[in-house]
Structure formats: C-alpha cells, structure tokens
Amino acid sequence: MHQEYTHQYIWDVPIRVWHWLLALSVISGWLLGEFRTFTIMQWHFYAGYCTGTLLLVRILIGFAGSGPVRFSVLLPGIPALLGYIRTLFRREPSGVRGHSPMGGLATIAILLCLLWQVTTGLMAEDDGLFFEGPLASSVSASATRTATRLHHYGAKAILVLFALHIGIMVFYRFWKRENLVIAMITGRKLVKRDR
C-alpha cells in the first residue's frame, strides 16, 4: 500500500521546535493552573507568557510563512472539508502535503482556544491566592470576574481539545496506519505520489 506514498520533508525545524515548545508550555501551564498553590502560581503566569509569545510568533508565521503553515492553506473550503470527511475512515494515510482539511481546521481551533485562554488569563484573578493577571488592575472588577470565569471554561476546552488531539493521533496511527507524531519529530510525512 505504501508504494503510492513517499516520505516527504514537510515540517521544517522552526515549526517543529515551535510545536513542541507550545506543547510544553500549554501542558505545564494547564497543570500549574489546575493544581495552583500560592507557591507555584507565578510559574503558571510564566507558562502563560510563553504560550502567548509562541502564539504571536505563530500568527506571524501564519501570515508571512510559506507552505502548509499558512493560515490561508490551513482554513479549508467547505467542499474540501466535506470531501475529506468522506474519506476519513479509509484505512490509509491522508497523503496530504501538510495538514488535512480537518487537521487545518483543528489547528486553527486550537490556536483560537489558546489565544482566548491567554487573553482572559491576563485579566483574570484568583482572589483566594491573591494573584491577578497583569491587566486585571486596568479593567473593571466585573470584567475581571468575567475573564476569570471564561479562563476557567477555557481550561476545560483545552482539556477537550487536548484529548481530541491525542485521540486523533491514535486513530491515525492504528486505523489509518500513519504515525503523525513521528512526522512532527522528524518533519517527514507520508505524501501521496501523484500529488
């Protein structure tokens, strides 16, 4: 089956480093937030600043970068998306040079969710631990309360997206016989020959 596929170098070093740094900062930030204490709370803030910086970098890459990382490529058209969903359960790799239409959509959803989380976090507070985001004192008390609530919803949304992300990696690995994790480590991905 793999004869119609070739391993191609798709993910360059910067985007791979970016991906794993993001994974590190989001996972550590999430855990430090969920299990926050007075002692570790400052590290939750640092993780948030790292995530925010990485998001800004990604936004630049998305507009100015080239190839499969561009937002214009990631945002699929409806026909492409529907077409891909129809072939989703075929037991073969997607063969796309980059993200599949669903993968592109997922990437944008993850970026938006993280952007939401960093933005609300800047204005949120934990008035039990007496910590507040750097912008909390610049907005009204009710805005801080809303931001705090939205930040807590965001944490749940991140957990759902994380579980989906891992679940889909497992689905590709065992159902579609494609190891996407290795691809994000080596940069080499299965691509259909005729593409």
Place this chain on the structure above:
Amino acid sequence: MKKTLLLMLMSTALAMTNVTAHEAHAAEKDPVKKAIKARQAAMVLRSWYAGPLFGMAKGDIEYDSEWASALAGSLKAELAMTGRGMWPEESDYENYPDESRSLPELWLDPEGAQEAGMAYADAVNEMANAAGEGLGALRSAVGQLGQSCKGCHESYRAE
C-alpha cells in the same frame, strides 16, 4: 402667581428627593440583603488584612514583622466575631443573583462548609503564630491560608 409656581416647584423637588432617599433606604430593609452585606463586609475585611501578608510573601511589599503580626492578629480577631445570622436560608446566588455569590451547595453541604471554615480558622491561627517570625515562616503560613481561601471559593462561590 410667580411665587405660587416657585413654591409648587420647590415642594415637588422636595417630595422627589424624599422619595429617592426613601427608596435607597428601603433597599437595605430586606433582612436577607442585610445579612448578605454583613458577611460580605467580613470578607472584605479578611481580604484587606490578608492582602499585605500575601504581598510580603510574594516580595511585592517589604517584610515588616510588626505590621505582619498586626495584620495576622486582625484576622484572628475577626475569627472571634460571631457570624450567627449572617447566612440565612435562601440567601444564595440563585435567590439573590445580584447580591450574593454563595452557591446553594453551601447550605446543602453543611459538613463540607464547616470543614472549609475550620480549615480557614486553622490557617489564620497558624498565620497569627508565624507572621512575626520572619519571612520564611510567613511564606509557609501564606501558602496554607491561600489554599483555604481558594478551596472554599471553588466549592461554594459562583464564578
């Protein structure tokens, strides 16, 4: 004629002021709202005294053992104030969404609420012993105090 008009205007204005003042006062006549205000006042005081202790532990404020002791002593003094009557039934967030953030769970789970209150009292007593004993002692006491505040907020307060 002019005089009568002026008199009428003045009396109307006076009457309106009276009505407004009366309404403002009436807003506090509800005994449940009064109780909510009282317990929130206690919470504001706690936060007022605890704030600088957290600030010192963070390093935002320079450690001052005398001030720290006084702050912790004030928190301890507040523990001695009776809260009886401050938590009437149905004074929760669902019945008083504009006034209260206390979740109905606080009344549905009295053991848990009691436990949370005890954890706070323990943390305050610990703080009262530690606050004047140096920054290291203050820091560890702040950790416990923060945990007790956060624990109760998470379980029993609307977001």
